[in-house]
Amino acid sequence: MNEKVKERLLSVLCAVISIGLFLGFWWWGTQRTQLGKLLPDPGTVFTAMCGYITGTVGKCSLLMHMLSSLRRVLIGFVIGSLAGVSLGLLMGRYALARAVFNPLYRVIRPIPPIAWIPISIIWLGLGEQAKIFLIILAAFANTTLNAMTGARDVDPELINAARMLGAKEGQIFRTIVIPAAVPAIFAGLQVGISSSWASVVAAEMIKAENGLGWIIQAGMDNNNMSQILAGIIMIGVGGFALTCIMRTIEGVMCRWNKSGR
Amino acid sequence: MMKIINKKSKYTLISIASVVFVIAVWYVCINVLHLKAETVFPGPLTVVKTFVQKLYTKAPDGATLPVHLFSSLKVALLGYFLGVVFGVPVGIMMAWSKWVDRFVRPLFDLIRPVPGLAWIPMFILLFGIGIISKAAVIFLSTAVACIVNSYTGIRQTKEEHLWVGDVFGATNVQKLFRIAIPTALPMIFTGLRVAMGAAWMALVAAELLAASEGLGYMIQQGRYSSKPALVFVGMLMIGIVGLVLDTALHWLEKKVAKGMNAE
Numbered sequence: 001m002n003e004k005v006k007e008r009l010l011s012v013l014c015a016v017i018s019i020g021l022f023l024g025f026w027w028w029g030t031q032r033t034q035l036g037k038l039l040p041d042p043g044t045v046f047t048a049m050c051g052y053i054t055g056t057v058g059k060c061s062l063l064m065h066m067l068s069s070l071r072r073v074l075i076g077f078v079i080g081s082l083a084g085v086s087l088g089l090l091m092g093r094y095a096l097a098r099a100v101f102n103p104l105y106r107v108i109r110p111i112p113p114i115a116w117i118p119i120s121i122i123w124l125g126l127g128e129q130a131k132i133f134l135i136i137l138a139a140f141a142n143t144t145l146n147a148m149t150g151a152r153d154v155d156p157e158l159i160n161a162a163r164m165l166g167a168k169e170g171q172i173f174r175t176i177v178i179p180a181a182v183p184a185i186f187a188g189l190q191v192g193i194s195s196s197w198a199s200v201v202a203a204e205m206i207k208a209e210n211g212l213g214w215i216i217q218a219g220m221d222n223n224n225m226s227q228i229l230a231g232i233i234m235i236g237v238g239g240f241a242l243t244c245i246m247r248t249i250e251g252v253m254c255r256w257n258k259s260g261r
Numbered sequence: 262m263m264k265i266i267n268k269k270s271k272y273t274l275i276s277i278a279s280v281v282f283v284i285a286v287w288y289v290c291i292n293v294l295h296l297k298a299e300t301v302f303p304g305p306l307t308v309v310k311t312f313v314q315k316l317y318t319k320a321p322d323g324a325t326l327p328v329h330l331f332s333s334l335k336v337a338l339l340g341y342f343l344g345v346v347f348g349v350p351v352g353i354m355m356a357w358s359k360w361v362d363r364f365v366r367p368l369f370d371l372i373r374p375v376p377g378l379a380w381i382p383m384f385i386l387l388f389g390i391g392i393i394s395k396a397a398v399i400f401l402s403t404a405v406a407c408i409v410n411s412y413t414g415i416r417q418t419k420e421e422h423l424w425v426g427d428v429f430g431a432t433n434v435q436k437l438f439r440i441a442i443p444t445a446l447p448m449i450f451t452g453l454r455v456a457m458g459a460a461w462m463a464l465v466a467a468e469l470l471a472a473s474e475g476l477g478y479m480i481q482q483g484r485y486s487s488k489p490a491l492v493f494v495g496m497l498m499i500g501i502v503g504l505v506l507d508t509a510l511h512w513l514e515k516k517v518a519k520g521m522n523a524e
Contacts, residue, residue, distance in 0.1 A: 014363035022368055029425035099272040100279045111505070112462035114310060114378070115477070117469060118484035119492045123330055200377030202466045205381070215468075220382035227497075228383045232375055239374035 010080035033101065040226045055229060059096045059214060066234050069200050069211040072128070073242070076135025083136070084192070085141030085185055090145070092151025092168065097128050105144060113138035113199045117206050131203045138199040142192035143185065150184025151177050186250040193246050197239045303490035311490040312497075320489075322482035324474050329497065333475040340396035344403025344456060347353045349449060351404070352411025356445075357437055369408060369444040377402025377459060378466040390471040398467050402459040410452025414445025454507055461503045475504075 030041040040048070052062040065132050090097040091105075111214050113134050154177050162172050200260040204213025219227030264272025265410035284305050290296045290427045299307060315326040324332075354368070377398055413420040418441045426436045442449075476495050483491030 005351055011363050011366075013365035014360075018364040018367050019371070067509040085408050094271055096275065097437075099275040103276045103280050103372065104283060108501070109500075110504040112458075112465055112503065113495050114466045115496045116478065117500045118480045119489060119496065122484055122487070122489050122492070194376070198378060198462070201376060202469075204467075206469060216379060216382045220386055225383070225386060227384070231378050232383065235379045236371070239376065243374065252356065 007250065027253065038225065040229070044171055045226050045229045051228040052227070052230050058208060058218060062215070062234060064231065065210050065212055065215055066238055069204065069213070070242075072131050072211070072237060073135055073193075073196050073200050076132040076200075077139045077193060079132075080139025080196070081143045081162040081189055081192055082134035084140040085147045085186070087140075088144040088147025088185075088188075089151045089173075089178065089181060092148040092181065093173060098148075109141050109145065110139075114202045117203055123209065128206050131200060131208070134199050134203050135196045138195045139192040142195055146184045146188025146191075147181060150181030150188075153184070154180040183254050184245075186254060190243065190246050192249070193242050194239060197235075201235055263516050266290050289502065292300045293400055299490075300487050301489060303493060306492045307490045308497075311488070311493045315491065315494055318340065321486045321488065322474075323429050323477075324356075324478075326494070329474055329476050329479045329495075332501065333468065333477070334502070335465060336392055336395045337399060337460055339392070340464070341457065341460045342397025342405050344400040344460065345407055345453060347400070347409045348404035348407025349452070349457070350450075352408035353415055353437075353445070355408065355416030356412045356474070357441065368461065369379050369405075372401075373405055373409070377405065377463040378385070381467050385471055390473075395464060395467045395472070398463050402463040405457040406456035406459050407449075407452045410455065411445060411449050414448025414452075417448065418444045446518040447514070450510070450518055454514075457510055458503065458514065461506065465499055 014122055026039075027041045027043070028037050030036040049062070055061065057065065084224035086106075087097075087101060091101055116134055117130075117139055120130040120133050124133055141204055158176055158180070167175070199244065200211070201213040201216075206213075207218040208217075209216040212231050214232070215231035216228045217230075219231060273313040288305050291299065291302055292306065303311070312326075322329075334422065350441055355365050356362070380398050380401055381394070382396045388394040388397060394458055422440050422444070423436055426440050431439065464475070467475040469481050471480040476499050480492045480495035480499075483489065483495060
């Protein structure tokens with residue numbers, strides 16, 4: 001026990017030293033070298049960020065921008081992952097569904113969601129719909145594959161046992177295939193949420209009036225490095241929060257499985 | 262036996278039928294019923310025609326498809342190789358040495374949640390819109406994926422195997438190269454493939470934002486000149502190249518990590 005506490009203290013100490021060194025080096029670079037012309041020092045970025053949170057960037061404060069990005073991600077992710085998981089489960093369980101949908105899915109999957117941005121703008125305009133469409137795609141592409149693998153790799157002995165005990169196909173699907181596929185589905189959802197987050201940032205960089213992607217893009221247009229860095233930090237915080245939330249949900253849903261831990 | 266073959270060919274037929282059906286519906290909706298103008302949603306024939314034309318014409322974006330493709334590949338592979346050369350050893354060292362882990366890990370955890378393409382504006386301001394800023398974005402995306410997977414791979418090394426190494430008097434370096442790295446090889450390859458996907462995606466994003474050639478630039482120009490057929494061609498190209506790169510890595514994995522795929 002004592003050993004554990006010591007190890008913890010040591011790693012905290014090392015973390016403080018290494019982050020301190022990093023910030024110190026950054027500060028030294030901006031003060032003493034040519035880098036200072038391009039990059040603000042950490043203190044400036046920090047004050048600027050506090051200013052953005054309490055005050056406004058563009059039309060609203062930094063936190064509101066983050067919320068509007070999050071809102072887009074959540075709407076798109078829920079729709080996309082529901083569609084992806086259902087299609088994936090069907091394709092995993094029924095060879096007929098796989099024969100019909102898999103070739104089409106295989107064409108769509110390798111295209112990164114970001115490459116859809118120009119066509120989504122042509123189809124849906126510059127508004128909210130185009131962005132949500134992208135996130136639906138990002139979530140869909142990642143969850144379908146995992147749900148399919150999950151549903152296909154169900155232990156056949158379980159299914160045969162159920163069939164022997166007289167379970168109908170609907171019962172097998174609901175009570176065996178879906179629960180058994182849950183860990184694989186969550187692996188897909190994890191990838192899907194980070195991919196959605198990256199896509200929303202990209203979509204907002206191309207065209208938006210608010211959101212974190214807009215923040216960094218506008219920072220680039222105004223040559224405002226503090227704004228870009230503040231935006232990047234918030235994007236990191238948002239991405240981290242989303243993964244943590246997904247992991248917590250996974251932990252609750254997959255408590256029976258070792259991948260849920 | 263006959264029945265299995267029949268069943269298989271039946272499903273292949275269904276697959277072919279489904280693709281043909283979708284293309285037919287696409288053709289009927291656009292070219293027969295004119296539900297959408299071709300300037301919004303091109304018909305299948307237009308897409309094929311545009312693809313063939315684009316192989317040798319430069320309009321409207323100043324380069325042919327092979328030139329765009331080559332320029333994208335050049336940037337992507339440059340950034341990718343730098344990222345792999347940096348990321349894999351760092352991941353291995355972080356997993357192998359407690360001290361490296363303690364110091365590098367906190368910094369890495371700060372960078373990791375930021376998607377690679379969020380760095381694009383910053384790198385464009387720092388390095389301009391040339392090849393360096395794009396390569397830097399791809400480098401970061403690649404390195405993060407490589408570090409995560411190499412780290413996990415080395416950590417999967419069984420302690421018993423290391424004990425065996427100890428018993429036979431292996432040095433630390435020998436244990437690393439003879440036991441840990443071979444164990445981690447499948448995971449490292451997974452990392453290489455994930456990184457390739459991330460690199461390709463970051464490149465497209467960078468080219469959409471600021472570039473003068475490349476596939477991302479081409480589809481952006483297709484939008485500006487409202488030629489959606491060109492956008493379609495570009496998207497399919499991006500998808501196909503991504504798939505080819507992934508298949509190549511998969512093939513390499515099978516060659517190099519032969520017999521190591523056991524979980």
